[in-house]
Amino acid sequence: MHQNGWLTDAVARVRDDPRAIVRLFAAAGRHCRPEEDARTRLLLALPPETVPHWVDDLYRHGDAAERLAVLTALPSLPLGAEAVPLLHDALRTNDTRLIAAALGPYARHLDQHSWRHAVLKCVFLGVPLENVDHLDERADRELASMIAALHAERAAAGRELPPDARRLLDRIP
Known part of the structure; x- marks a missing residue:
């Protein structure tokens, strides 16, 4: 058919x-x-x-x-x-x-707590952040702090943060 x-x-x-x-x-x-x-x-x-x-x-x-x-x-x-x-x-x-x-x-x-951890998992696994609906509206200082900690951890290991995560960090006040 x-x-x-x-x-x-x-x-x-x-x-x-x-x-x-x-x-x-x-x-x-x-x-x-x-x-x-x-x-x-x-x-x-x-x-x-x-x-x-x-x-x-x-x-x-x-x-x-x-x-x-x-x-x-x-x-x-x-x-x-x-x-x-x-x-x-x-x-x-x-x-x-x-x-x-x-x-x-x-x-x-x-809820915001679960959402933040999901975004962090995206960064960790390399899921493009363009997939996250309303990312800029929901991103907050707590998320920035979590991503910054991951960035420091990766930098210490000689590894990069994905470019979209670095751009997100720059956008969060």
């Missing part, structure tokens, strides 16, 4: 029976490109009151691509802060794609 036909059919099936998303969410990667967009459309087809349950279920039982799709979709979904535990989970990994996605627009729900 043509990918748009497959997706149209899959969206209709999820609308009719939300439980169908389990199989269809996994299958989207075989039928559609980009798969994140297809998976977002499937999530948007769910009844709004079921979204927190399915987002959690699909993330926790999904492979890396499915987890990435869930994280990428979060800002588009009818959610408050219910999915913050998924961000915390992604930020505990060393999968740079998941970390970058966890710091997208939905990260506005992260």
Whole structure:
């Protein structure tokens, strides 16, 4: 079936029976490109009151691509802060794609302490800071202090801080 036909059919099936998303969410990667967009459309087809349950279920039982799709979709979904535990989970990994996605627009729900540590992890792992949504608005002296300490540690070891982290330090008053 043509990918748009497959997706149209899959969206209709999820609308009719939300439980169908389990199989269809996994299958989207075989039928559609980009798969994140297809998976977002499937999530948007769910009844709004079921979204927190399915987002959690699909993330926790999904492979890396499915987890990435869930994280990428979060800002588009009818959610408050219910999915913050998924961000915390992604930020505990060393999968740079998941970390970058966890710091997208939905990260506005992260408390400042968790957000700072996530940004520091980006610097540590070399995740480009351009992936961090509202970086300049949220960056504060505490984050600057944390990055400066990492910079000193790296300098003592003869290693550099990534250029985007040095530029961020220059921008924080």
